[in-house]
Amino acid sequence: MSAPVSRRSVLKGSLVLAFALAGPDVAWAAPAKKNGLPQDLARTPGLDAWIRIGEDGVVTLMTGKVELGQGILTALGQLCAEELDVEPARLRVLSGDTRVCPPEGPTAGSMSIPNGGAAVRQASAEVRALLVDMAAKRLRVPAKRLTVRDGTLQDSGGGARITYWELVGGKRLQREATGTVAPKPASQRKQVGRPLPRVDLPAKVTGETRFVQDLRSDRLVHGRVVRAPTPGASLVAVDSARVAAMPGVLKVVRDGDFLGVIATREWGAVKAAAALAAAARWKDGAPLPGDPHAWLLAQPTQDTVIHSVERPTDVAPTRTLEATYRRPYQMHASIGPSCAVAEWDGTTMTVHTHSQSVFETAEALAKMLGLPKEQVHCRHQDGSGCYGHNGADDVAADAALLARALPGRAVRVQWSREDEHTNEPYGPAMVTRVRAGVDANGDVLDWDYALWSTAHGTRPGGEPGNLLAGRSLAKPFAQPEPKNGGPPNYAADRNAIPLYAFPGQAVTTHFVKAMPVRVSSLRGLGAYANVFSIESFVDELAHAANADPAAFRLRQLRDDRAKAVIVRATERFGWAGFQRRPHHGRGLAFARYKNLAAYCAVCLEVFVSPDTHVPRVVRAVIAADAGEVVNPDGLANQLEGGLIQSLSWSLKEAVRFDARRILSRDWEGYPILTFSEAPSVDVQLIDRPEEPFLGAGEASQGPTAAALANAVFDATGLRVRDLPLTSERLKALRG
Amino acid sequence: MAFTLNVNGASHVINEEEDIPLLYVLRDTLRLNGAKYGCGVGQCGACTVLRDGSPVRSCVVPAVSLQGREVTTLEGLRAPDGALHALQRAFLAEQAGQCAYCIPGMILSAAGLLRRKPSPTEADIRTALDANLCRCGSHNRIVRAVQRAAAELAE
Numbered sequence: 042m043s044a045p046v047s048r049r050s051v052l053k054g055s056l057v058l059a060f061a062l063a064g065p066d067v068a069w070a071a072p073a074k075k076n077g078l079p080q081d082l083a084r085t086p087g088l089d090a091w092i093r094i095g096e097d098g099v100v101t102l103m104t105g106k107v108e109l110g111q112g113i114l115t116a117l118g119q120l121c122a123e124e125l126d127v128e129p130a131r132l133r134v135l136s137g138d139t140r141v142c143p144p145e146g147p148t149a150g151s152m153s154i155p156n157g158g159a160a161v162r163q164a165s166a167e168v169r170a171l172l173v174d175m176a177a178k179r180l181r182v183p184a185k186r187l188t189v190r191d192g193t194l195q196d197s198g199g200g201a202r203i204t205y206w207e208l209v210g211g212k213r214l215q216r217e218a219t220g221t222v223a224p225k226p227a228s229q230r231k232q233v234g235r236p237l238p239r240v241d242l243p244a245k246v247t248g249e250t251r252f253v254q255d256l257r258s259d260r261l262v263h264g265r266v267v268r269a270p271t272p273g274a275s276l277v278a279v280d281s282a283r284v285a286a287m288p289g290v291l292k293v294v295r296d297g298d299f300l301g302v303i304a305t306r307e308w309g310a311v312k313a314a315a316a317l318a319a320a321a322r323w324k325d326g327a328p329l330p331g332d333p334h335a336w337l338l339a340q341p342t343q344d345t346v347i348h349s350v351e352r353p354t355d356v357a358p359t360r361t362l363e364a365t366y367r368r369p370y371q372m373h374a375s376i377g378p379s380c381a382v383a384e385w386d387g388t389t390m391t392v393h394t395h396s397q398s399v400f401e402t403a404e405a406l407a408k409m410l411g412l413p414k415e416q417v418h419c420r421h422q423d424g425s426g427c428y429g430h431n432g433a434d435d436v437a438a439d440a441a442l443l444a445r446a447l448p449g450r451a452v453r454v455q456w457s458r459e460d461e462h463t464n465e466p467y468g469p470a471m472v473t474r475v476r477a478g479v480d481a482n483g484d485v486l487d488w489d490y491a492l493w494s495t496a497h498g499t500r501p502g503g504e505p506g507n508l509l510a511g512r513s514l515a516k517p518f519a520q521p522e523p524k525n526g527g528p529p530n531y532a533a534d535r536n537a538i539p540l541y542a543f544p545g546q547a548v549t550t551h552f553v554k555a556m557p558v559r560v561s562s563l564r565g566l567g568a569y570a571n572v573f574s575i576e577s578f579v580d581e582l583a584h585a586a587n588a589d590p591a592a593f594r595l596r597q598l599r600d601d602r603a604k605a606v607i608v609r610a611t612e613r614f615g616w617a618g619f620q621r622r623p624h625h626g627r628g629l630a631f632a633r634y635k636n637l638a639a640y641c642a643v644c645l646e647v648f649v650s651p652d653t654h655v656p657r658v659v660r661a662v663i664a665a666d667a668g669e670v671v672n673p674d675g676l677a678n679q680l681e682g683g684l685i686q687s688l689s690w691s692l693k694e695a696v697r698f699d700a701r702r703i704l705s706r707d708w709e710g711y712p713i714l715t716f717s718e719a720p721s722v723d724v725q726l727i728d729r730p731e732e733p734f735l736g737a738g739e740a741s742q743g744p745t746a747a748a749l750a751n752a753v754f755d756a757t758g759l760r761v762r763d764l765p766l767t768s769e770r771l772k773a774l775r776g
Numbered sequence: 777m778a779f780t781l782n783v784n785g786a787s788h789v790i791n792e793e794e795d796i797p798l799l800y801v802l803r804d805t806l807r808l809n810g811a812k813y814g815c816g817v818g819q820c821g822a823c824t825v826l827r828d829g830s831p832v833r834s835c836v837v838p839a840v841s842l843q844g845r846e847v848t849t850l851e852g853l854r855a856p857d858g859a860l861h862a863l864q865r866a867f868l869a870e871q872a873g874q875c876a877y878c879i880p881g882m883i884l885s886a887a888g889l890l891r892r893k894p895s896p897t898e899a900d901i902r903t904a905l906d907a908n909l910c911r912c913g914s915h916n917r918i919v920r921a922v923q924r925a926a927a928e929l930a931e
Contacts, residue, residue, distance in 0.1 A: 719916065
């Protein structure tokens with residue numbers, strides 16, 4: 042296998058060059074400014090939409106971003122407190138209420154600090170400037186002489202003082218952001234950059250009401266939905282008379298294939314749903330593919346060259362290497378199954394939801410219910426961590442449909458474990474193929490990367506056809522045709538473009554529109570498989586070149602911040618002085634998330650048992666550069682959590698199914714990483730207070746998977762290119 | 777049927793169906809948030825409470841079987857004056873949790889461990905929590921929180 046790679050060959054045929062796509066949508070991927078304002082603030086420039094000063098001295102911050110366990114409300118509070126010069130304890134944060142908060146799109150994609158945070162910082166700085174101005178006039182002193190401490194303005198010359206709330210308490214500012222006020226320079230920040238404890242955690246460790254699962258109004262009743270037992274099945278018949286007569290049952294609701302029951306008590310609802318499931322007859326849908334990867338490669342594809350660099354020289358490569366990598370369907374697998382509480386009073390449908398996209402989901406619910414969108418009010422309430430698009434939006438639709446059938450009651454729908462495991466949209470299976478022509482030193486001349494994937498984004502996005510219930514009604518809403526959303530390098534092809542300075546490059550996305558298994562956004566989207574593939578292959582190239590994998594990477598990189606995280610991770614890990622022990626190995630991987638967010642390098646040490654072949658990660662080091670850090674402890678928590686979650690995906694997880702049904706129906710059918718399997722993690726942050734925020738919530742998923750495969754190779758000489766990296770796979774490779 | 781349950785030191789007369797699991801009595805009848813529904817089949821530990829000081833999965837234990845026993849939920853760990861339990865303080869000190877949905881179950885499993893073994897090793901803690909699932913990857917912080925609480929209680 043040494044034929045020179047013909048880069049031109051991939052450009053032939055009906056492929057579309059994607060540069061035209063890199064136009065207006067780019068703003069969606071990279072934090073942008075419009076009219077000198079951060080984009081979320083440009084969309085909602087009225088300062089009253091973001092900040093209110095109460096007569097009682099409480100400062101209210103309103104944000105469209107929502108708490109998912111990532112600590113965003115704490116970080117946004119820090120940014121607001123900093124610029125307004127108030128103590129964080131003075132703040133009340135309202136989040137994700139579609140009638141109260143600025144619409145900021147979904148809380149996703151590691152964009153909440155770069156977009157939402159930048160907006161809060163600017164809005165707060167502008168409000169402070171207005172208040173200082175007002176105080177100067179009121180006190181008749183030059184604005185320059187005023188200092189602000191926890192909302193109290195004091196004249197440093199004379200001693201006169203006034204508070205924000207004395208100035209404007211309870212009143213609206215009625216001013217728009219101008220973009221002319223500069224936020225504080227790094228040297229003057231006191232709140233930002235320090236590890237403020239999470240504002241939501243005390244309630245969660247004491248059992249106060251904070252989760253949507255815990256909402257209990259006096260009008261509360263309990264709903265359950267009976268879902269198709271196999272994907273795509275349709276409801277043939279149901280004899281619901283016996284269920285309707287069960288004690289406590291208030292109503293059985295059927296609309297096409299949508300089947301639910303409402304009862305006064307939760308246990309009664311559980312039993313009624315089980316009885317209803319037993320009374321329902323279903324007809325199976327189309328069979329599921331046996332081998333999802335063979336299926337992917339056999340489908341008609343929409344092919345796009347998302348990136349192409351002509352190599353300036355014409356030297357023939359001395360050697361060509363090629364490899365294929367696979368990632369299975371994987372679950373979000375929230376510990377708490379999805380839940381929502383909905384109430385219909387004849388005018389407004391109020392939905393308490395842990396959706397990541399309250400605004401777009403409210404719109405989808407309104408269309409599903411045939412209501413003007415003003416009549417659907419979504420209110421975010423914390424749920425169990427979701428890590429992407431799980432069942433949150435679907436259960437909101439379930440609750441809304443049941444609530445409409447029983448006006449005046451708050452209908453709480455709690456999905457079961459099996460509902461969540463078998464109905465949530467999975468992270469898509471993917472196949473990638475890399476080919477590299479290298480020179481005599483083993484350095485890359487031509488890099489040719491191709492990926493096959495179904496959609497990574499079927500979030501509600503205002504469309505009821507993206508809601509499970511919306512598709513099952515007697516008058517069903519069609520599922521919108523899936524797209525590979527965003528600019529190149531954004532969705533299925535997220536991180537498919539390498540950051541290395543290879544002289545010739547071609548990256549091709551083969552997008553499959555069909556979705557035999559329901560799929561959507563799982564933390565990192567395509568970056569998980571793409572970084573796994575690229576960074577595994579770079580390791581293969583380093584070994585083929587007899588080069589140290591760290592040194593090999595450094596010599597192909599031109600970005601100093603990229604190099605810095607690799608250097609920091611390897612130093613902390615003790616890469617150079619690694620003591621070889623039998624069956625132990627070290628692995629390194631790196632990526633800059635989306636090629637524009639946080640830089641992240643991961644080093645792992647593994648032990649692979651010679652008897653059982655079970656790989657165990659002994660220790661891990663992450664080094665990350667997320668630009669300016671708002672809350673270092675929150676960032677470290679996200680990075681470490683991402684690493685451990687990615688180890689769980691990469692060591693253990695694949696959704697199992699046969700031709701008829703999903704077989705991963707509970708935690709025995711879909712095991713995840715346990716305490717004994719989780720390694721110690723050393724998180725190293727490179728803080729750059731003068732630099733822009735770089736989103737980091739998904740930065741460690743990809744590098745972790747590749748560092749694992751690379752470490753296992755180092756320990757065993759076995760190269761696993763199929764995830765998850767299980768003992769069975771190692772046993773098979775050993776032969 | 778009617779039966780008596782002792783929860784967090786208070787006696788309650790419960791009038792529920794014979795097959796109702798403890799979890800539904802705690803959440804729906806007594807309106808306590810601490811025990812969480814996670815799987816309903818005793819696999820994840822989110823619903824963990826203490827029965828006479830030992831951890832049990834409230835989603836699979838019939839409530840009626842707890843007659844004459846002492847049930848403790850997250851709410852029952854606080855001192856009568858409202859002061860937090862050493863484990864609750866330690867979880868906050870270590871910022872142990874992300875979404876924190878699993879945390880009540882972690883705290884109660886840890887309470888059971890510390891009662892049985894006041895000075896556990898790190899391996900003891902990991903083994904004791906192996907059947908409690910965390911999806912956010914907060915495992916190491918949770919272990920550190922249990923170590924911190926153990927150290928404080930040993931003083």
